[in-house]
Amino acid sequence: MTVLIDKKKCNSCKGLPEPRCVQNCPGDLLSLGSEDGKAFIWDARDCWDCMTCVKLCPRRAITTKLPYVLADYKATLVPIAGKTSIRWTLTDKEGQVEQFESVTLQPKKKEARP
């Protein structure tokens, strides 16, 4: 399991103290390259595939890739996270597309606490 980072698309979240992916990876797997200043993964093997970085990347520079030992080449799963919902586009290896949308956040309620 790992993620692929498109260096052409990555702008290292200019203006933020840390790119979103680097800031949020639960495994500390992402960092900024000292030479090109772009995000990279310390060790591709160590990704848990939670897709946090994929969801957060504003330039859609990051894609999830299943290890070949588990999965055939070609299918893709692309999330687009909005403020209160997330949309997923799944493309199987034959090119068939399926879309899903799910609510992620509802308005806060006044707490009725004892």
Added chain:
Amino acid sequence: MDIILTDIVKKSSTTLGRDMAEESFSIEALDTDLLIIGGGTAGCLAAVEARERAPGLRVTIMEKAHIDRSGCLSAGMNAINAYIHPGETPESFTRYVRFDALGLVREDLVLSQAREINDVVRRVEGWGLPIKKDEQGNYLRRGRWNVSINGEYLKPIIAQAARDAGAQVINRVAATNLMMKDGRVAGAYGLGVRDSKLYAIRARATIVATGGASGIYKPNNDGSAHHKMWYSPFNTGAGYTLGLRAGAEMTSFEMRFIALRVKDIIAPTGTLALGFGAPQVNAKGERFMAQRFADWGGDGSPTPLRVYGPVQEVKEGRGPCYLDTRHLTPEQVRNLKAAYLDMYPSIVLYWAANGIDPSKEAVEISGTEPYIMGGHCQAGYWIDVGRRTTLPGLYAAGDVAGGAPYKFISGCWAEGVIAARSAVNDLPSLATPPNPDKAQMEAEGERIFAPRRRFQEVGEGVAPSEMEERLQKVMDEYAGGVSTFYEMNAERLEVARHHLQRLEGQVKYLMARNPHQLLQAQEVIDRLLVARAVVEHLVHRKETRWPGYQTRLDYPQRDDERWLKFVNSIYDGETGEVRILERPYQQFVSGDRYKPKE
């Protein structure tokens, strides 16, 4: 040089070592009232509860990652697996949990968290968590104790609640040891993952909520897929070792959690079995759970038997085993995928990549490598009902706390709340500890930064990943991993013990080339100590209490007369020995311990 502790807003930074030379490390000394180690499921709720109870209290979360997406909830969740629906009670819940854990749990702990669960779920719903409803507007049931949710964003929601409540959050600091002063816990040390500093956070009370431990055993997948595991590979047992090294009492490390999961992709099966009514079948198409475990309830048997069953089928030549999903309609398959996207998106990609349609073919299942955790099983700190550990000033909540299985998200929340309440109540009797011991601080810095120093001074040694693999191989082969059908006997465990002792002697050769490897070095050191405790617990329990989780070939029967008790341990840092002790079981809820209902 004197280390002066200052208020958290006025951080002080000093340097120990030779003239800021590369091999030196600097110290960040901070001061707070309540320190929460691990800003996960339990930790975030603990922070909110503490600030609500005592608004002036300084509450600080020390988090290894970033609390917005750290821990088990990184990818989201699709159900709350412990909820008391109408018609059930905390007592009926405890009865069920006792049955599920084959008659041995801390009923006082299970009861106390059951009493909090519904309140805490409603609270999180109020923060914005979408909970699915039925036509009457009740929470949508998914099984006897479960509620369906749209929980993709669950972690950011509770993290925001912790911040809104006014907790200070220090992200990217991994706790490495407790700060001990005059026989009590006085805060914790941590490694700054980004700045490679030693953090010394002094606190009046400390809650540990770092989750359980994965990666102790060889995982199902290896190589490029080695982290394709169910439990978070970044929960490495640090919370256990903080306590072990300080002499805390631990319980039930021998009750390992082996999860029944979708083979290869290791996705949870509750979504299929509970959410979509899929029974287990073997290669011959037989519903073996119904046939061979009828007395226990067939597909409704206790969780350990639901993994023991299929593992036996495979061992005896009737595998592969499946969850039979062939009754699903195309619409149900769509709903199934949507449910997984909220929690474990990679299975949806895996099906698309391999051309798998669960309505046309049954879903193959397998057991996972054993995890050590107190949320599904009961490995962890030995605590009282207030979630106080045996170390004064230290509380435990969530997967790191022992004795009370079947917590899942909501039970972890409940424990966070209970621990915070106890800490706040106890605070008047917990004075601000004196300044940390400079020698202790320096020793901890030397210990943490040794792998970096080795790289700078020697330049060769053992990579953390190498030691991890070695450890996992030993545990797999001799302490009941996947390759041995989770089985063990005294002789094999003795070999494991011997190898682990030898590995301990190799720790001094660990080498870190970069800051990330320095973190990994701490992780493997933690895993090694957890593994040693696991082996001692497994050696001690001379019965088979939880087939699958703990299968002793040399003691194949359950033995209530001799073993209806808890196996506990205390690590002696001086001698490096894990000392075992036994604690009695107490029944608090009436009824047959082996029945799911009265």
